[in-house]
Amino acid sequence: MKIAVFGASGYTGRLAVAEARRRGIDVVLVGRGAERLRAAASDAGFQDAETRVADAEDHDALVAAFRDVDAVVNCAGPFARWGEGVVRAAIAAGSHHVDISGEQPYIRHVFDTFGAEAERAGVAVLPGITDDGLPSDLITALTAARVGGEAEEIAIAVDIASGGASRGTIRSMGAMRDTLIDGGLGYEDGELSPRAAARRKDIVLPGGSAPTAVVRFPLPAVVTVPRHVSTRHVEGLASQEVYELFTRLSPELAEQMPEGPTAAQRQAMRWAFAVEVLGAGGRSARGEVRGSDAYGTTAVIAVEAARRLAADGAPAGVLAPAQAFDAAGFLDFLGDHGVGWSVSDVRQ
Ligand SMILES: NC(=O)c1ccc[n+]([C@@H]2O[C@H](COP(=O)([O-])OP(=O)(O)OC[C@H]3O[C@@H](n4cnc5c(N)ncnc54)[C@H](OP(=O)(O)O)[C@@H]3O)[C@@H](O)[C@H]2O)c1
Structure with missing residues (x-):
């Protein structure tokens, strides 16, 4: 098995290369700068790793770089700017593709654009x-299954105790600041729409004992969940504090910041999701998932996803995580990396 990490010289790309090496996976480092790629290989203790030069806008070079790899892990953002060409090249090279975008508009665009091409x-x-x-x-897949798989309403709320953000995150979130301010997409009666109003004004966040006030927030799961859960409504939510943390970010701020959090800052990071599902039959369930070190965990998740696609395959097309992987199996795998989860009934 061989995987390519595109954007391997970046902050998260280097973590992905180190994770692939730790897992004993043959990895090719791909990016636009030969020297930065070699430095990234050395940083990961991988002096003899293969590097291949390709710019995100050079289709032929990308296809050549991906020609013999089973899966591509794209770590080069902002994805709204650089992502599409990498997806197109991975498909042309016949490689599976995962990326580490947190940009809701880009994720929707990939679903809307590449389904038929990926299937072919x-x-x-x-x-x-x-x-x-x-x-x-x-x-969310596991929580919806608890109420029988048919949902009337799904609320997904994020909580983040940050130890800082990488320059790449600040650049990418800064570039979609208007979407963050507006709250992004909601899902209502078969459609993703920026006009879908949130129904919840508060929710108990993981570890909380009382409801916290929340606002609409552009979570990727609002786009992916309706691909596999039959539901009338999905909303993404965050506390006012998280909303303010993200809406303060701008591309200009990125240039003044260090490349990313230190290892100690990463260990101090905490993230969590609370999911509440009202089933079509009137039953309710609640799911929680939590973890730490947003960047290290992202590298583990992206490499494991690529490894599973290469080893086990998946249906062809653009897929949500729950369409490609066994939900409980993947979350349990993350238990060794500090991720915990639970699903329980909510008594009315
Ligand atoms: N939870 C999440 O949602 C999450 C977590 C982690 C990361 N991310 C996302 O991942 C992305 C990367 O973050 P980061 O902090 O790792 O960023 P970074 O350190 O700035 O790295 C960006 C990488 O992209 C490469 N790149 C940029 N433009 C390119 C081009 N035209 N052609 C080829 N390569 C190009 C850079 O290459 P050079 O080294 O040559 O400049 C670098 O390797 C961001 O969008 C971030 O939001 C999301």
Whole structure:
């Protein structure tokens, strides 16, 4: 098995390379700068790793770089700017593709654009395979299954205790600031829409004892969950504090910041999702998933997703995490990396 990490010289790309090495997976480092790629290989203790140069806008070079790899892990953001060409090249090369985008508009665009092409090529394309997109999608699948698989209403709320953000995150979130301010998409009666109003004004966040006030927030799971759960309504939510943390970010701020959190800051990070599902039959269930180190966990998740696609295959097309992977199996695998989850009935 061989995987390519595109954007391997970046902050998260280097963590993904180190994770692939730790797992004993043959990895090719791909990116636009030969020297930065070699430095990234050395940083990961992988001096003899293969590097291949390709810019995100050079289709032929990308296809050549991916020609013999089973799966591509794309770590080069902002994805709204650089992501589409990498998806197209991975499909052309016949490689599965996962990316670590947290950009809800881009994730929707990949679903809307590449389904037929990926199906024809027989490959799986999974956008948003991060500590955010994958656990929130999988825990929602498990929570919806608890009420019988048919939902009237799904609320997904994120909580983050941050130890800082990488320059790449600040750049990417800053570039979609208007979407963050507006709250992004909701899902209502078969459609994703920026006008779908949130029904919840508060929710008990994981570890909380009382409801916290929440506002609409552009979570990737709002796009992915309706791909596999039959539901009339999905909303993404965050506390006012998290909303303010993200809406303060801008591309200009990115240039003044260090490349990313230190290892100690990463260990101090905490993230969590609370999911509440009202079933079509009137039953309710609640799911929670929590973890730490957003960047290290994202590297683990993206590499494991690529490994599973390469080893086990998946249906061809653009897929939500729960369409490609066994939800409980993947979340349990993450238990060794500090991720915990639970699903329980909610008594009315
Ligand atoms: N939970 C989440 O949602 C989550 C978690 C982690 C990361 N992310 C996302 O992942 C992305 C990367 O973050 P990061 O902090 O790792 O960023 P970063 O350190 O800035 O790395 C970006 C990478 O992209 C490469 N790149 C940029 N433009 C390119 C081009 N035209 N052609 C080829 N390569 C290009 C850079 O190459 P050079 O080294 O040559 O500049 C670098 O390797 C961001 O969008 C971030 O939001 C999301």
